[in-house]
Amino acid sequence: xxxxxxxKGEIIQRSGELNSKIYNVNTGLLRSYTIDDKGKExxxxxxxxxxxxxxxxxxxKPCQLFIDAIEDSSVTVFEKDPDISxxxxxxxxxxxxxxxxxxxxxxxxxxxxxxxxxxETYPNIIERVPQRMIASYLGVTPEALSRVRxxx
Amino acid sequence: xxxxxxxKGEIIQRSGELNSKIYNVNTGLLRSYTIDDKGKExxxxxxxxxxxxxxxxxxxKPCQLFIDAIEDSSVTVFEKDPDISxxxxxxxxxxxxxxxxxxxxxxxxxxxxxxxxxxETYPNIIERVPQRMIASYLGVTPEALSRVRxxx
DNA sequence: CTTATGCATTGATGTAGATCAACAGGTAAT
DNA sequence: ATTACCTGTTGATCTACATCAATGCATAAG
Numbered sequence: 001x002x003x004x005x006x007x008k009g010e011i012i013q014r015s016g017e018l019n020s021k022i023y024n025v026n027t028g029l030l031r032s033y034t035i036d037d038k039g040k041e042x043x044x045x046x047x048x049x050x051x052x053x054x055x056x057x058x059x060x061k062p063c064q065l066f067i068d069a070i071e072d073s074s075v076t077v078f079e080k081d082p083d084i085s086x087x088x089x090x091x092x093x094x095x096x097x098x099x100x101x102x103x104x105x106x107x108x109x110x111x112x113x114x115x116x117x118x119x120e121t122y123p124n125i126i127e128r129v130p131q132r133m134i135a136s137y138l139g140v141t142p143e144a145l146s147r148v149r150x151x152x
Numbered sequence: 153x154x155x156x157x158x159x160k161g162e163i164i165q166r167s168g169e170l171n172s173k174i175y176n177v178n179t180g181l182l183r184s185y186t187i188d189d190k191g192k193e194x195x196x197x198x199x200x201x202x203x204x205x206x207x208x209x210x211x212x213k214p215c216q217l218f219i220d221a222i223e224d225s226s227v228t229v230f231e232k233d234p235d236i237s238x239x240x241x242x243x244x245x246x247x248x249x250x251x252x253x254x255x256x257x258x259x260x261x262x263x264x265x266x267x268x269x270x271x272e273t274y275p276n277i278i279e280r281v282p283q284r285m286i287a288s289y290l291g292v293t294p295e296a297l298s299r300v301r302x303x304x
Numbered sequence: 305c306t307t308a309t310g311c312a313t314t315g316a317t318g319t320a321g322a323t324c325a326a327c328a329g330g331t332a333a334t
Numbered sequence: 335a336t337t338a339c340c341t342g343t344t345g346a347t348c349t350a351c352a353t354c355a356a357t358g359c360a361t362a363a364g
């Protein structure tokens with residue numbers, strides 16, 4: 001468990017690598033994402049201050065997510081430890097709530113509704129992230145998001 | 153922590169209710185789902201033997217998921233306890249891996265690919281569940297899934 | 305047997321969002 | 335200042351999937 005500085009654009013985990021770390025963001029902003037066979041990025045998660053970010057696969061298996069910094073960041077690195085603290089437990093639960101909501105949005109809501117839900121859930125992130133990344137997170141194209149926004 | 157029997161079709165949790173329970177399936181098959189404003193179901197999770205199922209929102213807030221039994225089932229009921237055992241921790245981690253994969257599928261894969269991924273991940277569930285429920289899980293209509301299957 | 309209910313399939317048509325392409329402003333590098 | 339790059343926007347077209355509606359086929363109920 002140590003703290004490291006990551007500069008904007010720096011990749012700290014690549015798809016296919018082995019990795020047993022969980023990152024806790026102190027300052028800045030990270031993201032995790034996949035790159036599909038057409039070279040297209042699909043963002044899985046944003047992690048601003050106080051959020052955890054990791055590929056949750058088994059430590060001995062190659063992970064499927066890239067993680068990099070959208071802003072210069074300071075993160076604390078943990079091992080994927082079977083022993084977790086009560087605080088981390090709460091975070092884990094919160095994280096799962098987010099996943100739950102997101103899946104529901106993805107299977108049931110239009111691009112517009114997903115966007116509205118997003119700005120409600122992450123009001124602070126919108127200004128810090130390029131629009132195309134939000135589109136990626138929402139599972140739509142940047143063009144589609146631009147058109148959604150045009151209609152307020 | 154006690155064990156209860158649930159008959160096929162029985163609803164053990166409704167959207168809007170307060171609920172602080174986590175269900176561990178011993179035998180049978182449960183599902184959780186939402187119903188949108190058009191009355192359409194969107195399945196969030198299937199839970200066969202040895203799986204956990206719950207709405208992970210705060211215990212004091214109304215939950216958003218329905219949970220019912222697709223088959224006669226026997227389930228063990230737990231409180232959403234901040235203290236979890238190492239075994240449960242592993243289950244929780246597995247659960248999050250599933251969520252991760254599912255989100256990636258939803259934001260990046262076609263109906264066909266999602267279906268292929270599904271039968272790979274849950275080969276045993278396909279035969280036990282009506283096709284329209286799988287469609288719901290995949291976030292497509294039954295008609296669309298039927299057409300996907302027609303092309304092998 | 306007859307009727308009813310639920311599921312899968314098929315066809316016709318509609319539409320949200322993808323794709324492709326061009327263009328405009330902003331910022332960084334030379 | 336000039337070039338290059340990146341992001342967002344807008345338009346034209348395409349397509350995957352939704353929607354609506356009808357049909358067949360089971361199993362269950364009278």
